[in-house]
Amino acid sequence: xxxxxxxxxxxxxxxxxxxxxxxxxxxxxxxxxxxxxxxxxxxxxxxxxxxxxxxxxxxxxxxxxxxxxxxxxxxxxxxxxxxxxxxxxxxxxxxxxxxxxxxxxxxxxxxxxxxxxxxxxxxxxxxxxxxxxxxxxxxxxxxxxxxxxxxxxxxxxxxxxxxxxxxxxxxxxxxxxxxxxxxx
DNA sequence: AGAGCGATGGCCT
DNA sequence: GGCCATCGCTCTA
Numbered sequence: 270x271x272x273x274x275x276x277x278x279x280x281x282x283x284x285x286x287x288x289x290x291x292x293x294x295x296x297x298x299x300x301x302x303x304x305x306x307x308x309x310x311x312x313x314x315x316x317x318x319x320x321x322x323x324x325x326x327x328x329x330x331x332x333x334x335x336x337x338x339x340x341x342x343x344x345x346x347x348x349x350x351x352x353x354x355x356x357x358x359x360x361x362x363x364x365x366x367x368x369x370x371x372x373x374x375x376x377x378x379x380x381x382x383x384x385x386x387x388x389x390x391x392x393x394x395x396x397x398x399x400x401x402x403x404x405x406x407x408x409x410x411x412x413x414x415x416x417x418x419x420x421x422x423x424x425x426x427x428x429x430x431x432x433x434x435x436x437x438x439x440x441x442x443x444x445x446x447x448x449x450x451x452x453x
Numbered sequence: 454a455g456a457g458c459g460a461t462g463g464c465c466t
Numbered sequence: 467g468g469c470c471a472t473c474g475c476t477c478t479a
Binding site (some may be wrong): 340342 | 475
């Protein structure tokens with residue numbers, strides 16, 4: 270069960286409130302998606318810009334494919350692929366509100382505050398135990414999947430964070446008033 | 454074959 | 467607010 274993933278910008282909005290779940294040998298962890306960003310092959314901030322290559326190939330797969338990339342020599346970030354096969358687009362999951370397996374997530378993150386468990390794209394992959402082995406897998410039928418969660422009472426749309434190109438696109442979304450987003 | 458740099462986070466001041 | 471860790475992908479030669 271997934272929201273409509275036919276377009277990255279609409280999907281980024283629609284994914285807010287859904288519960289992202291990961292089941293591992295250590296246990297089950299999950300959180301409500303509270304912050305997202307859309308990326309599309311038409312703009313240079315996207316990994317899919319400039320055509321398909323080995324690294325970005327998952328972005329060109331079927332909607333619901335998972336794209337995990339490694340950056341800054343130490344961080345993993347996770348995206349949910351959207352659009353038809355052959356169109357390089359995806360939604361970056363930027364923050365979660367912890368729900369299940371909070372103790373395990375704290376253990377993985379090595380800290381105490383619940384607000385800091387998953388309030389950033391690389392923090393949430395560490396908390397849920399996501400790495401390269403989930404890259405190019407699919408939300409359907411895997412250990413990493415979506416479940417219905419909460420209905421956001423308000424959604425804020427603004428510009429994306431941490432990029433230097435195509436900075437004007439208002440393709441970042443977060444749940445209004447959430448204490449678990451990376452920044453306002 | 455090799456240099457440059459990034460959709461970041463943590464720790465320091 | 468600023469700096470640094472750390473590595474693999476991409477581009478150029």
